[in-house]
Amino acid sequence: MSVAADPGEEAEPAAAARSSRPASWRLLANNRLAALGLVLLSLVIVVALAAPLLPIAPPDATAPAERLQRPFSEGHLLGTDHLGRDILSRLVWGTRISLAVGISASLIAAFFGSLIGLIAGYAGGRTDHLMMRGIDMLMAFPYILLALAIVAVLGPGLLNALYAIAVVNIPFFARNIRGITLGLARRDFVEAAKLSGKGPIRLVATEIFPNVLPTIVIALSTTVGWMILETAGLSFLGLGAQPPQADLGSMLGEGRKLLFTAPYVSIIPGVMIFIIVMSINLLGDGIRDVLDPRLRSGALAHPSARTQVKRRKVPEMPAGETGALDVVGLQTEFSIGRDVFRAVGGVDLRLGKEECLGLVGESGSGKSVTALSIASLVPSPPGAIVGGRVMREGRDVLEMRDGELRRLRGGEISMIFQDPLSSLHPLFTVGDQIAEAVRAHQPVSRAEAWAKAVDLLGAVQIPNPKERAKSYPHELSGGMRQRVAIAIALVNEPEVLIADEPTTALDVTVQAQVLKLLDDLRHEKHTAVLFITHDFGVVSEICERVAVMYAGRIVEMGRTEDVLDAPAHPYTRKLIDCVPLLDDPDRRLDAIEGLPPPLNRLPEGCAFAPRCPRAQPDCRAGDIPLGEVAPGRMARCLYPLVEDADAAADARVDAHAEAGQ
Numbered sequence: 211m212s213v214a215a216d217p218g219e220e221a222e223p224a225a226a227a228r229s230s231r232p233a234s235w236r237l238l239a240n241n242r243l244a245a246l247g248l249v250l251l252s253l254v255i256v257v258a259l260a261a262p263l264l265p266i267a268p269p270d271a272t273a274p275a276e277r278l279q280r281p282f283s284e285g286h287l288l289g290t291d292h293l294g295r296d297i298l299s300r301l302v303w304g305t306r307i308s309l310a311v312g313i314s315a316s317l318i319a320a321f322f323g324s325l326i327g328l329i330a331g332y333a334g335g336r337t338d339h340l341m342m343r344g345i346d347m348l349m350a351f352p353y354i355l356l357a358l359a360i361v362a363v364l365g366p367g368l369l370n371a372l373y374a375i376a377v378v379n380i381p382f383f384a385r386n387i388r389g390i391t392l393g394l395a396r397r398d399f400v401e402a403a404k405l406s407g408k409g410p411i412r413l414v415a416t417e418i419f420p421n422v423l424p425t426i427v428i429a430l431s432t433t434v435g436w437m438i439l440e441t442a443g444l445s446f447l448g449l450g451a452q453p454p455q456a457d458l459g460s461m462l463g464e465g466r467k468l469l470f471t472a473p474y475v476s477i478i479p480g481v482m483i484f485i486i487v488m489s490i491n492l493l494g495d496g497i498r499d500v501l502d503p504r505l506r507s508g509a510l511a512h513p514s515a516r517t518q519v520k521r522r523k524v525p526e527m528p529a530g531e532t533g534a535l536d537v538v539g540l541q542t543e544f545s546i547g548r549d550v551f552r553a554v555g556g557v558d559l560r561l562g563k564e565e566c567l568g569l570v571g572e573s574g575s576g577k578s579v580t581a582l583s584i585a586s587l588v589p590s591p592p593g594a595i596v597g598g599r600v601m602r603e604g605r606d607v608l609e610m611r612d613g614e615l616r617r618l619r620g621g622e623i624s625m626i627f628q629d630p631l632s633s634l635h636p637l638f639t640v641g642d643q644i645a646e647a648v649r650a651h652q653p654v655s656r657a658e659a660w661a662k663a664v665d666l667l668g669a670v671q672i673p674n675p676k677e678r679a680k681s682y683p684h685e686l687s688g689g690m691r692q693r694v695a696i697a698i699a700l701v702n703e704p705e706v707l708i709a710d711e712p713t714t715a716l717d718v719t720v721q722a723q724v725l726k727l728l729d730d731l732r733h734e735k736h737t738a739v740l741f742i743t744h745d746f747g748v749v750s751e752i753c754e755r756v757a758v759m760y761a762g763r764i765v766e767m768g769r770t771e772d773v774l775d776a777p778a779h780p781y782t783r784k785l786i787d788c789v790p791l792l793d794d795p796d797r798r799l800d801a802i803e804g805l806p807p808p809l810n811r812l813p814e815g816c817a818f819a820p821r822c823p824r825a826q827p828d829c830r831a832g833d834i835p836l837g838e839v840a841p842g843r844m845a846r847c848l849y850p851l852v853e854d855a856d857a858a859a860d861a862r863v864d865a866h867a868e869a870g871q
């Protein structure tokens with residue numbers, strides 16, 4: 211469905227969306243441990259860099275008369291070592307050297323390791339095989355033994371220790387980057403760049419490298435501390451910094467002999483190593499969280515297995531007869547930074563037993579979030595259900611215990627999603643996955659579950675089901691995969707099936723087959739279906755009733771033919787006008803001017819008013835209720851289009867005006 215975008219209006223929501231995401235530094239500052247790491251590390255680096263300017267003694271100046279002075283003695287804040295050298299001065303200069311070596315080693319390892327990973331992952335085949343076996347050989351030795359062997363060959367010294375540490379860490383980067391590159395190199399956007407004539411070097415540099423860069427930065431930030439520790443280890447063994455030069459490891463090694471008589475000589479550099487490594491690791495973890503786009507949304511935690519319910523107001527239980535599913539005043543929000551996006555702003559739906567109800571609306575209108583909220587599947591954080599009830603057989607789904615909710619999902623209520631490839635497990639056969647769904651809800655043996663899986667594959671019209679049950683998802687066509695998803699959804703004979711755009715990814719012929727199958731099965735198994743789509747053609751084929759959503763609210767609801775023949779809400783009219791008709795090729799297809807409002811800044815009154823040709827000043831004030839415009843027809847509009855609803859409209863305008871006074 212095409213919707214015209216007004217370039218002027220487009221710029222504003224885009225800017226709003228940008229500003230609504232917290233800036234990286236703010237996310238980092240929100241993570242207290244990372245902020246602590248940053249402050250500590252900055253302090254250490256500033257002091258180390260300022261070493262030549264500080265009023266401290268030269269680090270190598272010996273004074274035998276002043277040997278082993280305790281901390282806080284006159285002229286030596288941290289005392290002196292066995293040669294009378296000032297420990298504070300050696301600590302500052304030693305930290306400078308340890309940081310320089312650790313950071314340089316990390317950069318060298320990251321550069322060569324990432325290069326190897328990129329080449330091996332992109333080239334694949336024999337090149338990948340050869341390079342990775344070389345890396346495996348490096349990894350086969352304990353890293354410190356390997357570093358010792360390298361230093362033994364090159365000779366002791368700080369520079370050689372740096373090379374040794376860099377070499378032993380190359381495999382870490384190479385393995386990580388190769389894995390990511392391998393996945394990226396087969397993606398469509400890389401294939402498209404290849405077809406456009408880009409050579410391998412440009413392709414890796416412009417298409418793959420930007421995608422692996424965040425991983426390199428994250429790996430670097432978490433390994434620098436480790437490398438400083440390894441450098442200190444080599445110096446401690448006498449293979450790194452050579453006397454009289456001080457680094458933290460060699461200071462530790464020199465203090466070892468005095469551990470009982472003058473413990474401070476080794477404790478002080480030990481504490482400094484601890485501070486540096488801890489602060490780098492804390493900061494590294496924080497950087498990793500900030501660079502992860504899922505965590506950038508403000509969700510610095512893993513979403514829980516059910517949606518958080520923080521209802522400000524719980525509506526009354528609906529009285530009288532209930533349907534297969536009753537949604538009352540459902541409200542779902544996403545909190546991102548300081549912004550709150552009202553994705554579902556008070557939805558009322560009754561899905562009758564064995565009924566098929568279509569839920570239509572533009573992209574972003576809140577259809578999927580409504581469906582996910584019903585099964586408590588909205589990720590929390592950042593999502594939360596802040597109002598309403600979801601009633602199923604007298605029980606509120608939002609109040610269910612975890613065990614009850616698990617039994618409900620996939621049992622009484624099941625779902626089919628748009629892209630079966632992302633919901634099917636790539637490593638299990640489809641038969642296994644259907645059988646697993648059976649065994650999750652029914653006490654049957656493996657063999658019985660498998661037999662049921664094969665039966666179901668037959669029921670969803672997959673040819674040769676016995677053999678096909680042993681296929682993996684990637685071995686099936688898109689249409690077949692969606693049939694498998696339907697089989698999994700129907701395996702426990704649910705009373706409610708929520709199908710979220712199940713045919714959007716399929717071509718029209720397969721779409722028609724899948725729709726027919728779904729329709730036949732729901733009649734056969736007496737299942738109620740909430741069918742989410744943006745396609746009125748699909749709605750007219752299988753839905754008895756339709757609900758139209760706009761900016762998180764239902765704006766019209768009624769029998770499908772009635773709504774299609776004479777839409778009451780101007781938005782529904784506009785949506786229908788976007789659908790091409792085969793028997794009327796000359797009909798002008800009107801696009802809907804403008805864009806839906808940003809969900810964090812919904813306008814007063816009717817959310818469609820800014821785009822509505824019939825809007826009057828009173829449409830832009832107060833809450834406009836979903837009222838009956840004709841028997842069985844509801845619309846959230848003060849000036850509905852239904853002719854015989856004129857009287858009802860007048861009454862509603864009066865009621866609205868009264869409510870506003």
Ligand SMILES: Nc1ncnc2c1ncn2[C@@H]1O[C@H](COP(=O)(O)OP(=O)(O)OP(=O)(O)O)[C@@H](O)[C@H]1O
Nearest residue numbers: 544553572573574575576577578579580589592809
């Ligand atoms: N995990 C999430 N975090 C933040 N915002 C979200 C999340 N999921 C959905 N939203 C927002 O909620 C709004 C409604 O999204 P929803 O997926 O329900 O739309 P839809 O009507 O199903 O659209 P489509 O037809 O494109 O699937 C959108 O503005 C979307 O950006």
